[in-house]
Amino acid sequence: MDDLIQALVVKIPAIELSKQADDPDFTTVVKSLAVIPISQVDLRDKLAASLVTRGYKVNTNRDLGLAKIDIWAEKGGEAIAIEVRYKTALLRTIYNGKSIDLKNQGAQDIARYDYLKDLQKLETVVTQRQPNTKGYAMLITNDHNYWKESTRVTSVDEAFRIYQGRVVHGELSWKDASGGTIENREESISINGLYRLKWEPFLILGTGKNETFQVLIVEVG
Secondary structure, eight states, rough: OHHHHHHHHGGHHHHHHHTTTOOHHHHHHTTTTTOOOOSSHHHHHHHHHHHTTOOOOEEEEEEEETEEEEEEEEEEEEEEEEEEEEEOOEEEEEEHHHHHHHOOOOOHHHHHHHHHHHHHHHHHHHHHHTTEEEEEEEEEEEEHHHSSSOSSSSOOOOOOOOOTOOOEEEOOOOSOOTTTSSTTTTOOEEEEEEEOOOEEEEEEOOOOOTTTTEEEEEEEE
């Protein structure tokens, strides 16, 4: 896939790349995709291809020491490390003439844990490669259980909630988690930075259930 992505560069005239001196911020790049991905890998590859059109040299699944990064992009002596997450709730619709059939993935507690684990990983990667590297932990979903604050305050994964406006910082641990659920699930996560989570609209198909897609992007560095 990396070779395919790199091959796209030759299709972009150099004069067009030179006009992109003032690149939009990363959130704008993501929102400009305006697609319903069929999978997390599909989302990763579409974002990688979009970065190529903006003049970046891109690798997917890049090994950086003990860490593997979904997207590693370099341009002008600077680099960005991106972790991509895509979680869906049940949706069957037609979009841009194509049939869309998304499954209800559920397991939101595990998905939240994995997202914040991505954030922890990016903090490590960016710290090791300062000052010319930034990181972005992103999640796109049409499941409101991620961005809406739950009325439950005694859940096992309370420390890992990622609802709109929440501030994430410090040691995050499962509450009274029983052993033997999922390997390493009870391992604590340490977040050094202080991040106020901001969800933004990604794609709104209508007013029906699960027809709103939102994106959460946390910048590191």
